[in-house]
Amino acid sequence: MSDKVLSQFTPEKAEKKVKAAKKFRYGIIGTGWIAEAHVESIKMMDDVEIVAMADLVPGKAEAFAKKMGLDAAKIHYYPSHKEMIDNEKLDGVSICTYNATHAECAIYSLEHGVNVLLEKPFTVTLDEAVAVCKAEKKSKKLLTIGIQPRMDNNMKEIKRIVDSGELGKVYYIRIGGGRRRGVPNSTFIEKKTAGIGALGDIGCYALDMVLNAIGYPKPLTVSGYKSAFFGPNPKYNNPADAARFDVDDFAAGFVRLEGGIIVDFITSWATHINTPGDTIILGTEGALRIPSTDCWNGSVGGQMTLYKDVAGLQTEIKLPLLPDVPNGLFYQKIKSFVDAVRNNLPSPVPSSQIIYNQAIIDGIVKSSDLGKEIEIKIPKI
Numbered sequence: 001m002s003d004k005v006l007s008q009f010t011p012e013k014a015e016k017k018v019k020a021a022k023k024f025r026y027g028i029i030g031t032g033w034i035a036e037a038h039v040e041s042i043k044m045m046d047d048v049e050i051v052a053m054a055d056l057v058p059g060k061a062e063a064f065a066k067k068m069g070l071d072a073a074k075i076h077y078y079p080s081h082k083e084m085i086d087n088e089k090l091d092g093v094s095i096c097t098y099n100a101t102h103a104e105c106a107i108y109s110l111e112h113g114v115n116v117l118l119e120k121p122f123t124v125t126l127d128e129a130v131a132v133c134k135a136e137k138k139s140k141k142l143l144t145i146g147i148q149p150r151m152d153n154n155m156k157e158i159k160r161i162v163d164s165g166e167l168g169k170v171y172y173i174r175i176g177g178g179r180r181r182g183v184p185n186s187t188f189i190e191k192k193t194a195g196i197g198a199l200g201d202i203g204c205y206a207l208d209m210v211l212n213a214i215g216y217p218k219p220l221t222v223s224g225y226k227s228a229f230f231g232p233n234p235k236y237n238n239p240a241d242a243a244r245f246d247v248d249d250f251a252a253g254f255v256r257l258e259g260g261i262i263v264d265f266i267t268s269w270a271t272h273i274n275t276p277g278d279t280i281i282l283g284t285e286g287a288l289r290i291p292s293t294d295c296w297n298g299s300v301g302g303q304m305t306l307y308k309d310v311a312g313l314q315t316e317i318k319l320p321l322l323p324d325v326p327n328g329l330f331y332q333k334i335k336s337f338v339d340a341v342r343n344n345l346p347s348p349v350p351s352s353q354i355i356y357n358q359a360i361i362d363g364i365v366k367s368s369d370l371g372k373e374i375e376i377k378i379p380k381i
């Protein structure tokens with residue numbers, strides 16, 4: 001063996017190898033409620049260290065780090081995403097801000113060479129999502145949208161069933177799900193922070209579940225509706241929250257997708273019915289019923305049923321529920337982001353798909369405001 005080959009195993013080279021596997025330097029933008037789930041998951045990862053945090057509220061980030069049991073003295077704190085990005089060398093950030101600042105935080109991070117895990121919904125408007133996609137393209141950095149149900153085994157099974165061909169050609173999807181009473185509070189209910197209500201909050205999950213399963217065809221037209229009969233009403237909401245509530249608490253839309261597929265969508269934070277129904281996927285060779293959940297942010301609401309004609313018999317197959325993923329969905333969502341950055345893998349939940357999700361949400365808002373069906377136009381990125 002030549003000296004050259006043997007020298008690879010000298011202590012000096014081994015030292016270099018250890019150094020190469022350095023920890024992933026992580027930053028948190030926005031240290032409110034959902035940042036807790038991010039930090040709890042990151043704490044389980046030996047190869048990731050949180051080095052910086054930013055929040056607009058003075059002192060909030062540092063108090064948050066202490067509350068989360070982190071070594072608070074080792075972390076740098078900043079009054080907004082800008083100072084943090086300007087002053088730190090980060091491998092990636094979780095953007096855990098309210099929806100209204102998603103776009104500016106994501107664009108600034110990407111423009112400054114930082115990989116981004118952006119909490120859902122992608123943005124408030126389609127225009128904002130397009131601007132983020134442009135920044136991503138220019139930066140060549142990784143952007144993933146934090147839709148953790150993608151990591152769930154049962155959600156993955158829906159896609160496997162569609163991909164297997166058991167349903168034949170899918171032609172119609174009705175998305176149910178949503179809450180009878182479950183209007184949130186905090187920053188979710190004001191336009192200035194959330195931008196949109198139930199439609200963006202849980203509607204993005206519902207749309208992602210089925211659009212991902214069928215390969216995210218492009219949306220073409222939408223006839224949308226949104227309303228707010230519960231959130232601003234002190235009969236159904238506490239008076240202080242009712243007084244500041246100015247987003248939607250119910251939304252529906254009839255969407256035509258490329259390939260002749262219809263998506264009939266409904267979502268709610270509040271109605272008078274127990275649930276707006278199961279999700280059904282109709283295909284030429286079979287159909288799937290997915291029991292609804294209150295908020296779509298986890299798994300399916302129970303065993304799915306596959307309907308097929310078997311040798312002429314109309315048959316129903318109850319599918320087994322699959323087990324939870326190790327360490328929970330948030331852990332898997334953050335791990336998939338870190339792994340993708342480290343190993344140059346594709347984005348786990350790419351903006352090229354979620355732009356269509358956002359286009360439908362945006363289309364429902366616009367169509368509802370106009371009171372008629374509209375064409376969905378997505379600018380070139």
Ligand SMILES: NC(=O)c1ccc[n+]([C@@H]2O[C@H](COP(=O)([O-])OP(=O)(O)OC[C@H]3O[C@@H](n4cnc5c(N)ncnc54)[C@H](O)[C@@H]3O)[C@@H](O)[C@H]2O)c1
Pocket residue numbers: 029030031032033034035054055056057060079080081082096097098099101105119120121146147148186187201297
């Ligand atoms: N994936 C999930 O299951 C899930 C669950 C809940 C919330 N979310 C999403 O997470 C986001 C945050 O929700 P939340 O309940 O934690 O909100 P929150 O209001 O509790 O926290 C948001 C924080 O971001 C800070 N902030 C806003 N703009 C900032 C900026 N430019 N720089 C630094 N800090 C900034 C605010 O000061 C606030 O402290 C929302 O978009 C929401 O939709 C996701």
